[in-house]
Amino acid sequence: MDFSFTEEQLMIQDVARRIAQEKIAPSAGHHDQTGEFPLENIRLLGANGLMGIEVPTEYGGADMDPVAYVLAMIEIAAADAAHSTIMSVNNSLFCNGILTHGTEAQKQTYVRAIAEGEEIGAFALTEPQSGSDATAMRCRAVKQADGSYVVNGKKSWITSGPVARYFVLFAMTDPDKGARGITAFLVHGDREGFGRGKTEPKLGIRASATCEIEFNDYVVKADEVLGEEGQGFKIAMGVLDAGRIGIASQAIGIARAAYEATIEYVKERKAFGQPIGAFQMTQAKIADMKCKLDASLLLTLRAAWTKGQGKRFSNEAAIAKLTASEAAMWITHQALQIHGGMGYSREMPIERYFRDAKITEIYEGTSEIQRLVIARHETGLR
Numbered sequence: 001m002d003f004s005f006t007e008e009q010l011m012i013q014d015v016a017r018r019i020a021q022e023k024i025a026p027s028a029g030h031h032d033q034t035g036e037f038p039l040e041n042i043r044l045l046g047a048n049g050l051m052g053i054e055v056p057t058e059y060g061g062a063d064m065d066p067v068a069y070v071l072a073m074i075e076i077a078a079a080d081a082a083h084s085t086i087m088s089v090n091n092s093l094f095c096n097g098i099l100t101h102g103t104e105a106q107k108q109t110y111v112r113a114i115a116e117g118e119e120i121g122a123f124a125l126t127e128p129q130s131g132s133d134a135t136a137m138r139c140r141a142v143k144q145a146d147g148s149y150v151v152n153g154k155k156s157w158i159t160s161g162p163v164a165r166y167f168v169l170f171a172m173t174d175p176d177k178g179a180r181g182i183t184a185f186l187v188h189g190d191r192e193g194f195g196r197g198k199t200e201p202k203l204g205i206r207a208s209a210t211c212e213i214e215f216n217d218y219v220v221k222a223d224e225v226l227g228e229e230g231q232g233f234k235i236a237m238g239v240l241d242a243g244r245i246g247i248a249s250q251a252i253g254i255a256r257a258a259y260e261a262t263i264e265y266v267k268e269r270k271a272f273g274q275p276i277g278a279f280q281m282t283q284a285k286i287a288d289m290k291c292k293l294d295a296s297l298l299l300t301l302r303a304a305w306t307k308g309q310g311k312r313f314s315n316e317a318a319i320a321k322l323t324a325s326e327a328a329m330w331i332t333h334q335a336l337q338i339h340g341g342m343g344y345s346r347e348m349p350i351e352r353y354f355r356d357a358k359i360t361e362i363y364e365g366t367s368e369i370q371r372l373v374i375a376r377h378e379t380g381l382r
Helices: 007-034 039-047 066-079 083-102 102-114 175-181 231-266 280-308 316-337 349-361 365-378
Strands: 121-124 141-143 149-159 166-172 182-188 194-197 210-220
Touching: 007 066, 007 083, 007 149, 007 349, 039 083, 039 141, 039 231, 066 083, 066 231, 066 280, 083 102, 083 149, 083 166, 083 182, 083 231, 083 280, 083 349, 102 166, 102 175, 121 149, 141 166, 149 166, 149 182, 149 349, 166 194, 166 210, 175 182, 231 349, 280 316, 316 349, 316 365
Parallel strands: 121 166
Antiparallel strands: 141 149, 149 210, 166 182, 194 210
């Protein structure tokens, strides 16, 4: 296997690292404390091709591959997970589905604006009564004689919901067909019949604004259907496969930041006359942290490479997401423990890494769902 990266991949990684260190990291604490959406930084990421890494240049993107996306995501997440969440949604959940299933006009209208950082996109699948069980959605879209649809219902936990202009929406068009009765739509946040709820007060990734959205007789035009009627569930699952590579990358970035901070701390902090990194119990934690971090990175790169080869990658993405998210939670936990009281203080970023890591085990498919995906793939049983 060739573990080297191309010049283009290293270039986008370097761009992401520079922005992360110079612009994002210095303001991460402020954004976490206030919950203020980092619009200026997001536009900067867009201007540098980071909001549409796999988007072709004709639609305003960087035209790079999934491995480049992983490398860039890790750098942004290591500086601040909230920024990487916004980046992940724009790249994986919004642009990816439209590039795969959208018309040429849809790509020019929706993908370009997001890839260039001029607008924010969002993905509306989850509802108050349906999370992992997406087929239980109650949001309804009723087709009209002119080919348009009238939408009514609610969606919850919509990342970037308070600020997004465009949304990929999934609604039930034929309840009797279950999963085959779901259709995907492209909707506008500034149109009559669209409403936004309060911004959710979250444990972590606080600068990544999240809210509930509501549709009251919202009209979707005929040319705003994404793909074909009844393809929505298939589109959503395909998009989530790609999204899981993004979340795995985010988890690695968070874990790497916690690990690197810990390495510095154990060399400087002394107890009983020597650096705490010299104690065997601390060394055991460091070794396990490093092994989990490297395993997560390699599995995520494997998933990204598989996707880039045009092969089916659902299982690889689930394995990467499960491994990386649980590793991030474990590594940040150990980092906080090693830092002791200082890790518990908001004067250091360790407690933020710990809070941010938790969500990677939950969104875009919980750890339980990932285990289900993996086991079903391995056994062929459902």
